[in-house]
Amino acid sequence: MHIIESGNAAAATGVKLARAQVIAAYPITPQTPLTEKLSEFVESKELDAEYILVESEHSAMAVCIAASTAGTRAFTATSANGLLYMSEQLHWAAGARLPIVMCVPNRGIGAPWTVWNDQQDTISQRDVGWIQIYANDHQQIIDSVIKAFRLAQTVSIPVMVCYDGYLLSHTYMPFDQPDQSKVDSFLPAFVPAHFLDPENPGNFNAITLPDVRPNSDGIAPGYIEIRSNLHEDLRAALDTYIDIDKEFEKEFGRGGNPLVEEYECDDADFVAVCIGSLSYQLRDVIDIMRNDGVKIGVMGVQMYRPFPDKVIVDALSGKKCAIVFEKALSYGNQGALYGDIKSALYNSDKRPFVHNYLLGLGGREIKTQQLLDALTESCTSPETIGDTPRWIGLKL
């Protein structure tokens, strides 16, 4: 059934349909309406979950880590500084291989304070060992949350479902709510191989030595093996997610582009690339430019970690220029996505020029005309790359 609700409500509804068992959250703009909605679901008994209103984001993730280790499906949500406050815990959750799902309505980071959208929060947490999925509209938010729980427990790696703060979290648009019974068959109950169990005691996350150590079954891995496993399994999660998405599409009729979403890219000479709702806003610009005879398309990167490098290289090899728009950067270097894309393209013998634009930080409005101007410039002189990254919309 279609409803018109906010992006945060879409996320909360996804969590409800996924039957999260333990939820912990601490309020932060623009995440708050999501946690409020979950409170409503729990108090009205629409969702049978333990809901812990913790005293910090660090504790929110602690609750999830412990609850997940104890064998329950755990969820939390945060934004911006809240995400950074739990950064230590993010590494922990990934290293402990816990299938926690977290929603992050993206927001800029202080100082100075901003409550508005950019993506510096999650992009800065790209190296914590979590899977990062970005949704571009409300339908993708609710679907991604459900798929995220399935993916997380399939590969035993936590998943962040990210979506632009305000632009998606607080806007209202129609989306379809999947049937509970269908979700139940798509997402089986979480039954971990090991959990905190008095009948089968074990000590989780104990100190691990630099080297391997003998145990009763042979040899127990050292830290480096455990971490290498995490990395390998993250890489394998790309294919796992494709399979999960296929299954989701079969059941619910939506999906098919889980890693990157391409628009008008097939015959394009130029491809704009970005993460999040901006990739949708760019579609209108692409239409205008196509009307003027420019062969251009746009690619939205939906899974950012693990990085879908093969898909991206396939999509961009042979193009004249890829133009990467970003609402976050690796300070002192360049846009994070830009760096990743260039690195992925290094081995391609048909690699395009790659440009980088930074824009929209702290919620600065992104005007269609600005995107049009930037793309026009890049398409006119794709070989000019010396001055990237370029900033859009700086006024002083």
Next chain:
Amino acid sequence: MENKTTILNLTEDEFVHSGTRACTGCGLSIVYRMGVKALGKDSILVVPPSCLTMLQGIYPVASAKLPSINVTFASTGAAATGVRAAMKALKKDNVNVVAWAGDGGTGDIGIQALSGACERGEDLIYICYDNEAYMNTGVQRSGTTPKGVLTTTTPIVGKLQEKKDIPAIIAAHGIDYVATASAAYPLDLYDKVKKATTLSGTKYIHVHTPCPPGWSFDTRYTIKIGKLAIKTGLFDLYEIENGAFQLTGPSKRLVGKERKPVTDYFNTQGRFKSLDEEMVKTVQDQVDAKWANY
């Protein structure tokens, strides 16, 4: 306390294997051994970084026969909350959820998460073993290091500030059970932990825990020195049940009697050697004033 446990009827069941990495003469080892005896099999431990992390063993060997989760330093109270939430969600009502942290993990970096858990009234037992400094990292001062104590970060004149009164801070949350105990009185500790397993809500037990290397004394004196802390009236054993304070056991028996001078305690440990007469007198006066109110 009713039905006090004695050495003779104390269970022989051990939940800790021999051969741990704990230091020779470790006070925590005694506290841990007694605590888990009292908790019994159906318990889940939540442990932040501390000497206990080492004591519980390096992967893949666990020294205790209880399920345990190691968590980040600041998150103990919240992680225990998460275990309890999971137990509720899974309808496993008979499990003791037990957070077990050092004094720094409790009163310094961990106080926010612990305070949150107390305020929410989470059904868990929180045991703080107080060895009065960061011992696992090599004896740095903590909030609970007493005034005047030499540590590696207060190496010459000693700590300038008073010991933070963690049990009082926790009691101020209005939780139903706060108790202090000592490694030197394992049966008293056992009974308090046992009692905590029978109560609902948040239970907090603060255990004074001598540390031979950190306090600079010979390993054989762990119990002696622990007892001296009580007998001098420096560290008091008490319970606060539903807001009602009462001294217990050895501390209760001290009321109205002459206590040993604090110097008897100070003289046993290298960590007090920078104390001058004036400081000792100040401490003695503080202890006397405190006891005048008991």
Next chain:
Amino acid sequence: MRKDIIEVRWHGRGGQGAITAAKIVANAAFVSGYKGVVMAPTFGTERRGAPVSTSLKISKKKIYDLSPITTPDIVVVLDHSLLEEVNVIDGLKENGLVILNGYKPLSEYKFEGMRVAVSDVTTHGVTAGLPPGVVNSGIIGAFAKASGLVDIAILIPIIEKEFIGKKPEKNARAAQIVHDNTVVGGI
């Protein structure tokens, strides 16, 4: 930039329910066949009593641009007093429509080159049995009448559903009364 999108900007005060009104219209538009509907409140911290605005974009096709409205086709003003505080017609397209909660006759409101619709939503709300000051359900009636985008018959059940537990019938009645008493003129 897309020509197929109807842009509606709602002006109200924090706490007045402009978002709810826009959401109800969004629902009605969706039910009426507009598959592209995006409603976006002012991004930031809403404070009670302060002027706020909400964007509503309506199209037959999916809408991709989530940026705030700068050149609306329609502006809806929930509070007459905002006229002195906010330039409500800022960016309003030529021949645009201003829908106004006002107690004065239509001829008193002059917006050069714009169409104007006026109804005394505050008074009609009281007539419908609502406490004074509840105007967000009523103004929807004026919107239906003046814009012609959504039918009042489609709106009524959606209003009743949105206001469950908050006087649904009276809110629906207010919308109907306002609808029947909206005067459209201007230009």
Next chain:
Amino acid sequence: MKTREFADKISRSEPGPGDGGNTGSWRVLRPVINLEACIPVKLNKKACFNCWLYCPDCVVSKTIPPVINFDYCKGCGICAEECPAGAISMVDESTPIEEGK
């Protein structure tokens, strides 16, 4: 993911003795019980057992006579210090162990 496979991907320890190795090698001094002075031995009934109670490393048995597990005894001397009968003495580790004592 299979159970075994998953187990290799996380740090989860299973209970067992001697994580710290045979910690008996840490000893500088060795506790020796003088059975003639040991209270439960003298009384030939369950009594005292302070050595068992206070041992940090669970290496003393609650038996008559108490038996010390020298594989793991770290030689702290707490048992000697807390024995009310003074029946335990700490001797240099290099002293040969007398059979039957």
